[in-house]
Amino acid sequence: MLYQESSFGNGFPVFNFIKNVADNRELIATLAWKNITVRYKQAYLGLVWSVLKPLMLMCIFVVLRSFIGINSGNVPYPVLTLAALSIWTFFQESAADGVTSVVGNASLIRKIYFPREVFPLTSVSTKLVELGINFAVLACFMAWYGILPGIYALWVPVLVFYTVMLSLTIAFAGSALNVYYRDVSTALPVLLSLMMYLSPVIYPLQLVKNKLLIEQAAGAWSGKLYFLYTLNPLAGLIDSVQNVMLRHQPPDFEAMLPGFCFTLVLLPLSYLYFKRAEAHFADVI
Amino acid sequence: MPIVEVDHVTKEFQLGQLVSLKQSVVNGLNRLVGRPFEGRKPFKALDDVTFSVEGGEVLGIIGHNGAGKSTLLKLLAGVSTSSSGRVSVIGKVAPLIEVGAGMVPDLTGRENVHLNCTILGIPKKEIARKFDHIVSFAELEEFIDTPIKHYSSGMKVKLGFAIATSVDAEILIVDEVLAVGDLAFQRKCFDRMEDLIKRQGRTVLLVSHNIRQVERLCSRVLLLDHGKVINDGAPTDVCNVFYELSDKRILDTKLSAATTSGRTLTSGNAEIEYVVMLDKRGNSLTAFEYLDDVEIRVGYRILADLPDPIFSIGVHTTDFLYLATSQSIGSLSTGTLLPGHYVLSYTIHRFPFLPGVYSLRLGVALGGSFQAVFYSENVLSFQVLGKQINRAVQSHYREGFVGLDGEWELTARELTDASSRAAIAT
Numbered sequence: 062m063l064y065q066e067s068s069f070g071n072g073f074p075v076f077n078f079i080k081n082v083a084d085n086r087e088l089i090a091t092l093a094w095k096n097i098t099v100r101y102k103q104a105y106l107g108l109v110w111s112v113l114k115p116l117m118l119m120c121i122f123v124v125l126r127s128f129i130g131i132n133s134g135n136v137p138y139p140v141l142t143l144a145a146l147s148i149w150t151f152f153q154e155s156a157a158d159g160v161t162s163v164v165g166n167a168s169l170i171r172k173i174y175f176p177r178e179v180f181p182l183t184s185v186s187t188k189l190v191e192l193g194i195n196f197a198v199l200a201c202f203m204a205w206y207g208i209l210p211g212i213y214a215l216w217v218p219v220l221v222f223y224t225v226m227l228s229l230t231i232a233f234a235g236s237a238l239n240v241y242y243r244d245v246s247t248a249l250p251v252l253l254s255l256m257m258y259l260s261p262v263i264y265p266l267q268l269v270k271n272k273l274l275i276e277q278a279a280g281a282w283s284g285k286l287y288f289l290y291t292l293n294p295l296a297g298l299i300d301s302v303q304n305v306m307l308r309h310q311p312p313d314f315e316a317m318l319p320g321f322c323f324t325l326v327l328l329p330l331s332y333l334y335f336k337r338a339e340a341h342f343a344d345v346i
Numbered sequence: 347m348p349i350v351e352v353d354h355v356t357k358e359f360q361l362g363q364l365v366s367l368k369q370s371v372v373n374g375l376n377r378l379v380g381r382p383f384e385g386r387k388p389f390k391a392l393d394d395v396t397f398s399v400e401g402g403e404v405l406g407i408i409g410h411n412g413a414g415k416s417t418l419l420k421l422l423a424g425v426s427t428s429s430s431g432r433v434s435v436i437g438k439v440a441p442l443i444e445v446g447a448g449m450v451p452d453l454t455g456r457e458n459v460h461l462n463c464t465i466l467g468i469p470k471k472e473i474a475r476k477f478d479h480i481v482s483f484a485e486l487e488e489f490i491d492t493p494i495k496h497y498s499s500g501m502k503v504k505l506g507f508a509i510a511t512s513v514d515a516e517i518l519i520v521d522e523v524l525a526v527g528d529l530a531f532q533r534k535c536f537d538r539m540e541d542l543i544k545r546q547g548r549t550v551l552l553v554s555h556n557i558r559q560v561e562r563l564c565s566r567v568l569l570l571d572h573g574k575v576i577n578d579g580a581p582t583d584v585c586n587v588f589y590e591l592s593d594k595r596i597l598d599t600k601l602s603a604a605t606t607s608g609r610t611l612t613s614g615n616a617e618i619e620y621v622v623m624l625d626k627r628g629n630s631l632t633a634f635e636y637l638d639d640v641e642i643r644v645g646y647r648i649l650a651d652l653p654d655p656i657f658s659i660g661v662h663t664t665d666f667l668y669l670a671t672s673q674s675i676g677s678l679s680t681g682t683l684l685p686g687h688y689v690l691s692y693t694i695h696r697f698p699f700l701p702g703v704y705s706l707r708l709g710v711a712l713g714g715s716f717q718a719v720f721y722s723e724n725v726l727s728f729q730v731l732g733k734q735i736n737r738a739v740q741s742h743y744r745e746g747f748v749g750l751d752g753e754w755e756l757t758a759r760e761l762t763d764a765s766s767r768a769a770i771a772t
Binding site for chain 2 (some may be wrong): 344
């Protein structure tokens with residue numbers, strides 16, 4: 062709301078963050094609704110476009126797999142990769158959108174005060190709607206292949222929440238930096254598309270595990286390399302989503318741990334930087 | 347207990363663009379080895395500003411372009427933070443800075459009302475309650491389900507104003523928003539503002555270039571110049587200071603541009619060497635009080651014999667409206683002037699023009715044939731000051747240029763019989 066007292070005073074940043082989100086939930090919801098309405102208002106196909114991207118990538122990967130052969134275990138490859146793509150697309154797009162969100166709302170930033178984290182949060186909320194649609198499509202595919210989600214599917218909300226935190230980690234620091242250096246919004250899509258190949262989207266994590274942990278392909282460095290690989294939070298996350306939805310297994314906590322700890326350090330730093338930079342947005346933007 | 351307090355606030359901006367990577371590296375190296383480096387210059391948009399506003403007060407903020415008005419409002423709205431000093435505001439602030447900041451062209455009027463109300467912090471239930479009122483105030487019932495990209499610009503600002511003024515905030519910040527729409531709607535906006543101020547007792551901070559409006563609405567006015575508060579007090583006084591400052595500014599630009607604008611015609615037989623205006627004690631001046639006596643002194647250089655020359659001196663406005671002329675014919679007989687230097691003096695008693703900036707024109711013609719020898723406009727600009735005159739009421743273009751010199755009297759009429767007394771009573 063429009064209260065004048067500093068939204069970031071004493072106390073833990075975590076509590077301030079939660080309070081700001083709670084205070085501004087109506088605003089975030091309305092802005093997200095606006096984003097969706099505006100994007101699809103003049104588009105004939107509307108929300109179908111948000112499904113198209115993961116579906117087309119899935120088709121490409123299926124064709125690709127017919128040449129190089131990727132072992133997808135006992136889960137049909139199209140479903141496996143679509144599950145990975147749903148969560149990956151959500152992460153990539155919400156992070157990229159979040160980074161441009163502050164600069165994109167320059168006219169509001171210059172005129173009205175409310176906690177600025179509303180903008181990255183709005184971007185993520187907007188993409189959350191599209192994730193929902195993608196999950197619905199995934200459910201259709203699962204039904205087609207006769208895969209029923211088990212009890213572990215209850216983990217899905219937790220994993221989605223974790224993905225939101227990952228997107229925000231990039232969006233907070235990125236959007237604040239982008240106010241000063243527009244290079245960020247140009248560089249980020251490139252980096253993110255590279256990151257997709259470092260995440261188990263095209264291939265399952267099991268292949269990496271086999272190569273490094275079982276075959277010890279890199280010799281003495283294998284363990285360290287696997288650790289580095291799982292330092293990417295998306296590695297453990299995507300695998301876990303596939304586990305709980307398709308393999309009837311609990312999340313792979315071991316693979317998630319390095320990335321989770323990494324995020325636990327980065328997210329508060331990213332948020333603190335955002336709140337420090339926030340005061341100068343209106344002057345610089 | 348003041349609800350807005352601004353305490354020694356300074357706001358600095360870095361001038362210029364983001365430096366290039368190369369420049370950053372060079373600056374960084376120079377800083378390391380302790381050599382002076384070329385940084386960006388800071389610019390003080392606000393310089394040690396201190397004031398406070400009590401609840402229910404209506405504070406007008408006036409000043410020239412770039413005086414720091416909008417920067418100040420941004421600090422108060424919490425959009426920007428000060429470089430040093432303290433700004434404290436108690437209560438909810440609703441910024442009406444450029445209404446319609448959050449308008450989205452693709453959304454309909456209805457959707458925009460919901461969106462902008464939410465942005466301004468109005469809860470959902472309140473929006474539903476106020477919706478009809480907003481729409482009827484903006485006179486947009488017919489078009490409320492049309493995307494606003496099809497609206498005229500007037501319709502957009504009407505909607506923006508209607509939304510902005512429906513916020514229930516203790517403090518309203520208004521930046522040049524009253525000049526929206528056609529005359530009828532402006533009237534409506536003005537009434538709405540008066541209603542908010544006078545009847546609902548809101549605290550309002552108003553920035554405007556419309557000094558009349560400021561004087562009418564505000565209970566106190568702050569005059570900013572180059573980031574400093576140079577006057578703070580009753581609207582009439584501060585507005586008068588502002589008018590004088592404006593005149594001075596016009597005069598300054600006139601003085602520096604005096605030689606470049608205005609016509610000069612000369613036969614080559616006469617030229618002016620200097621022009622000065624003097625007060626009673628003989629001091630040269632470019633500004634004096636309304637109704638003062640002034641002497642205009644012109645140094646002429648005559649290059650050929652001039653038989654019975656007629657001198658003339660006139661006053662015109664800065665946009666070359668000729669206001670008055672005086673000719674020496676009949677009151678000054680010189681005979682034939684031989685070549686040489688002469689000083690012409692003309693004294694005006696009780697200079698009659700109302701406060702403002704004026705300029706002189708001068709001419710010399712030959713007696714008998716009235717052939718022009720020399721003529722020049724915009725020779726010297728000067729300013730008439732008027733401390734006692736309420737300029738917000740008496741500005742040039744509405745009230746004329748000349749003060750009338752007369753006497754006022756008011757007496758009660760003697761009533762002779764009961765019938766006329768009754769006629770007046772009814």
